[in-house]
Amino acid sequence: MYELFKDLGAWLTSGDQWSGYDGIAHRLAEHLQYSLLATLIATAIGLPLGLLIGHTGRGAFIAINLASFGRALPTVGLVVLVFLASGLSMWPVYIALVALAVPSIVTNTYAGMTAVDPDVKDAARGQGMRWHQVLFQIELPLALPLIMTGLRLALIQVVATATIAAYVSFGGLGRYVFDGLAQRDLVQVMGGAVLVAVVAITLDLALSGVQRFLFRHRPA
């Protein structure tokens, strides 16, 4: 056990391991690229959807069912399925990651919108605000903390799951996990796993820092 951790430490800190095409720096950049792009696409889909459902109060039933459906959908199966349908392309990775992230974003946005005090919305409407003013100037700012929580949750899940890109022959930190498993090289597998965990935790801490900074004037 001790030997293993010593090897792991050596693997993670050696200069050779960090440089080159199969180096940690390059794999890390790939991993971040997949994760951030997928989260961005998911936000572009999920945020308007959540806002619309929250603002109109229609389709809540669909949103809640979509969320539990999304939770139940096995990502590995989805990736393989899209891969078999589309062949060698980035589609399987992005479709699976976006499908993973959208439910968290929609449900949290919707939850944030329903948590807005109805009296505040009534007051805004009573002052003659149009629907888009109510949405963007009242509801959205008040729902923002929960929306951010949803984005964080989505990003964590996506970063963790982006390992799957390596399964369908692309890069990212998952490369180490799957190559290591294939080569029975436990140190490499664990190195990859540790890196993914560190990236996920770091991004989560960074976003929660941003969140705390943005809402520093608000009572908890």
Next chain:
Amino acid sequence: MTIDWSWIGDHTDDLTTLTVSHLQAALSAVFFGLLISLPLAVIAHRVRPLRGFLLGLSNVLFTIPSIAIFVLLLPVSGLTRTTTVIGLTVYTLVVLLRNTVEGLDSVPVKTKEAAKAMGTRPLRTLLTVELPLALPVIMAGVRIATVMSISLVSVATYIGDGGLGQLFTDGFQRNFPTPVIAGVVLTLLLAVVADALLVAVQYALTPWTRRRA
């Protein structure tokens, strides 16, 4: 992408075995998750200083990717079912712990005081007053944890387990979509059925919530 129905007909036994194994892994994880969460939640509920620590810890554990948890457990428990169940259990903790604490918080103080005034001992109050009243919130957590576990079992296919997840590896390696489709559909079906059963269990266990509604 067409479904080869004859393959499904020829493999009903395999599909049944994998479905049972899949469900067993997911349910074991929820069971052990509850076994760990219940006492921890009681502690977090009673001892305020530990509350943030315990909930924070379960949050950090949740950020560790599932594949990473399985892999990191390899030196401890190897390529076994134990690794799968431990990994999944870790994941259920975040939901189960948070919901159980919230459930215990939601019990009205007056109800607890009434129990105390009637001379009910603390342990008895916990078992016969607090936990039953917290049940709806706890069950909401159990439902999420169960559906999540059922979906996550397939990740363990990378470490040679994974129940229905094995169909994904199989289909991928042979470039044959039928097992993959079967695996996805069966996983979704398991999740829907398990969720519906838990709703029924909750309905049967909490008759008092019906009268109010």
